[in-house]
Amino acid sequence: MRSSLHALAVAACAMALAACGGDDPAPTPAPQPQPQNPDASTDPCEPNGHIHREPTGDWCHCNKGYRATVEGLACEPDPDYVPSEGFSFGDNGEHACWHVTNGPFVTVTASTTRNPRVDDFHTYYTVKLRPEGGQYVGTFSYKAFATGNFVVYLGDPSIPITLVENSIQKTVEPAGTRATDNHCDALKHMVGYELTDRVQYTLTIGPTPVPELGMVIEHLP
Known part of the structure; x- marks a missing residue:
């Protein structure tokens, strides 16, 4: 009888340990922020221009002395640019x-x-x-x-x-x-x-x- 009670006690302890778990459960990963679209948050035409976003397509409005690159959205020095000396009013009206x-x-x-x-x-x-x-x-x-x-x-x-x-x-x-x-x-x-x-x-x-x-x-x- 005593041996039977001992066996039941051992079994109960084993079941309790199994229920509680000997190791801590793995923590649930925290949700990671989704990366933003870089094209929407940055201006690829800077620092020598700024972007125009239009339904027909994005394009770079480059500063004086720069031009849009052929390959993509960026501004590069314009090799044909010649600085003007003052503003010309043409035929003056x-x-x-x-x-x-x-x-x-x-x-x-x-x-x-x-x-x-x-x-x-x-x-x-x-x-x-x-x-x-x-x-x-x-x-x-x-x-x-x-x-x-x-x-x-x-x-x-x-x-x-x-x-x-x-x-x-x-x-x-x-x-x-x-x-x-x-x-x-x-x-x-x-x-x-x-x-x-x-x-x-x-x-x-x-x-x-x-x-x-x-x-x-x-x-x-």
């Missing part, structure tokens, strides 16, 4: 003044719901601004369809304009400003910019006490 008389003519009206386009070459725009804070302002959409020197021709140097590259929300500084030659009374001031093909910009005019103005924007060959 003669051709733009021709459009003041001969057109084509387009009227655009500033709005708070959309930015009207003003990116047609060889066009005389009548720009109607909207009242704001006792003066007049307007924002307009401009897409450069070439790379090079562009000139905004206005009737008065006191009219403030600002150009912003949309993709990076960066103000494009004028490459030069000056008065036109005496070709017409409607266009007396020029603001020069160095712009890039396919890039979308926003042009802001004002604030100004002038509710309406004439404007031509040209790409200089």
Whole structure:
């Protein structure tokens, strides 16, 4: 009888040890963070440019003196780049003044719901601004369809304009400003910019006490 009780006790201890386990169970691995897509978090065109992500494909907008590589998304020194000495205004407004008389003519009206386009070459725009804070302002959409020197021709140097590259929300500084030659009374001031093909910009005019103005924007060959 005593031996039977001893055997039962040994068996019970064995079952208890089996239930508890002699070794600690392996810890459950902690979830690892998923790596982010490097193309979405980094700019492969830096430091000599920045990327434009568009439905038709990504491309590098390279800084002056650089060009996009053929192999992929990167900017490399442009061996054909020749630094310019100052900004050239071409014929100093003669051709733009021709459009003041001969057109084509387009009227655009500033709005708070959309930015009207003003990116047609060889066009005389009548720009109607909207009242704001006792003066007049307007924002307009401009897409450069070439790379090079562009000139905004206005009737008065006191009219403030600002150009912003949309993709990076960066103000494009004028490459030069000056008065036109005496070709017409409607266009007396020029603001020069160095712009890039396919890039979308926003042009802001004002604030100004002038509710309406004439404007031509040209790409200089």
